[in-house]
Amino acid sequence: MSFKDSAKRAEVKSEERRKCPDNGDHHHDEKFIRESVNLLLFFLRIMKEHAIFLRLGFPCNRTDLINEAREFEQRFDELLTIVRSLERPTRSQVRELDEEALALTEEFIEFKTRVLNMILRCQLGGFNFPLFVDHIRREAMEFVRLLRALLSGVEIPEAEQIAREEAFWSRIMAEHSKFIQHLIDPAEGQFVETARRFAREFDEIWVEALDLLSMTQSRIIVPVQARFTADTIRATRDLRDFKEELRDLIADCRVLSLIPELLADHVLREAEHFLMLLRKHCKRTDCEPFLADRFPPKTIGEPRRNQ
Numbered sequence: 616m617s618f619k620d621s622a623k624r625a626e627v628k629s630e631e632r633r634k635c636p637d638n639g640d641h642h643h644d645e646k647f648i649r650e651s652v653n654l655l656l657f658f659l660r661i662m663k664e665h666a667i668f669l670r671l672g673f674p675c676n677r678t679d680l681i682n683e684a685r686e687f688e689q690r691f692d693e694l695l696t697i698v699r700s701l702e703r704p705t706r707s708q709v710r711e712l713d714e715e716a717l718a719l720t721e722e723f724i725e726f727k728t729r730v731l732n733m734i735l736r737c738q739l740g741g742f743n744f745p746l747f748v749d750h751i752r753r754e755a756m757e758f759v760r761l762l763r764a765l766l767s768g769v770e771i772p773e774a775e776q777i778a779r780e781e782a783f784w785s786r787i788m789a790e791h792s793k794f795i796q797h798l799i800d801p802a803e804g805q806f807v808e809t810a811r812r813f814a815r816e817f818d819e820i821w822v823e824a825l826d827l828l829s830m831t832q833s834r835i836i837v838p839v840q841a842r843f844t845a846d847t848i849r850a851t852r853d854l855r856d857f858k859e860e861l862r863d864l865i866a867d868c869r870v871l872s873l874i875p876e877l878l879a880d881h882v883l884r885e886a887e888h889f890l891m892l893l894r895k896h897c898k899r900t901d902c903e904p905f906l907a908d909r910f911p912p913k914t915i916g917e918p919r920r921n922q
Contacts, residue, residue: 644706651709651765655698655716657888658758662723663691664881665751669730671875672743680730680739687723694719710766717762720755727752744797750790757783772834777896781847782824784889788854789817791882795861800871806861813854820847836900844896845905851893855886 670684694716701708731748733739764771771779792814799806827843862879864870897903 647706647765648704648709651713652698652701652704654758654761654765655712656695658720658754658761659691659695659698659716661754661881661885662720662758663688663695664877665727665755666691666723668751668878668881669727669743669748672741672747674739674741677739677741683726687719687726690719691723713762713766717759717766720759720762724752724755724759727755744794746790747794750787750794753783754787773899774831774834774836774840775828777836777840777844777899778824778828778831780892781844781896782821782828784885784892785817785821785824785847787885788851788889789814789821791858791885792817792854795858795874795882798873800873803871806870806872809857813857816850817854820850840896841900841902842905844893844900845902848890848893848897848902848906851886851890855883855890858883858886 666684666688670681670688673680673684675681694712698712727748730739730743731745731752734743734745734748792810796807796810796814799810801807823843824847827840831837831840858879861870861874862876862883865872865874865876865879897906
């Protein structure tokens with residue numbers, strides 16, 4: 616086919632799409648709305664709770680920072696309330712909410728960065744670990760990355776996206792385990808040890824995920840990703856069960872710790888979110904054959920891998 620014929624065919628197809636625009640465009644709009652709303656519902660609540668945790672960790676004499684955190688909490692809550700009230704949103708409505716969330720989250724990142732720098736320079740006391748502030752800042756940066764991708768319409772190659780998400784969230788899971796380890800009372804030796812073992816396990820998974828990310832900067836899903844995703848699903852299920860058990864014990868005042876019930880529920884929801892992403896990855900990589908249980912029965916809260 617000549618270039619002229621090819622151009623003519625493309626012109627005809629374009630005209631057909633113009634005359635009958637509802638199929639592809641409507642599907643694309645529905646996908647954009649669905650993905651945007653789900654992203655906003657999850658991350659706006661996460662950002663709101665970050666503001667709460669920061670506020671509770673500031674020293675009582677830093678009313679300036681406490682008030683700033685409270686303001687972010689209120690602004691994220693207002694935006695979340697709007698998203699929750701949506702019934703039949705249009706693409707333009709959702710896009711406007713995405714843009715508002717993007718601007719607010721970028722502002723929040725600047726606040727978290729300022730707080731972190733103050734802590735690192737010993738200019739701010741309180742009870743927010745530097746790693747915790749960096750941790751929640753990275754989550755805000757991930758929210759911004761995902762919003763920008765949605766708004767731009769640019770799709771990241773699937774293999775890279777899978778590796779990127781598994782690297783990001785496995786590090787988050789490792790750090791959750793470290794925070795739990797240090798916020799449970801030392802008298803709770805079994806829980807402290809279990810959290811330590813999960814931290815070590817997910818540190819290893821994170822390093823493996825970074826290696827895969829470095830190797831998969833292409834559009835091709837390689838076979839090893841299926842096995843790695845299956846291993847990560849198993850580990851994350853175990854950690855999710857441990858977090859759920861811990862959350863329930865905290866709610867019933869049956870464990871000694873400094874972990875607020877909201878924080879316990881927060882990290883449990885993030886584990887559930889990671890599992891949701893991993894299930895999607897499993898479908899794309901065909902990891903089901905690797906999910907057969909190759910391990911002996913375990914007790915709740917005990918990682919499968921031997922450390």
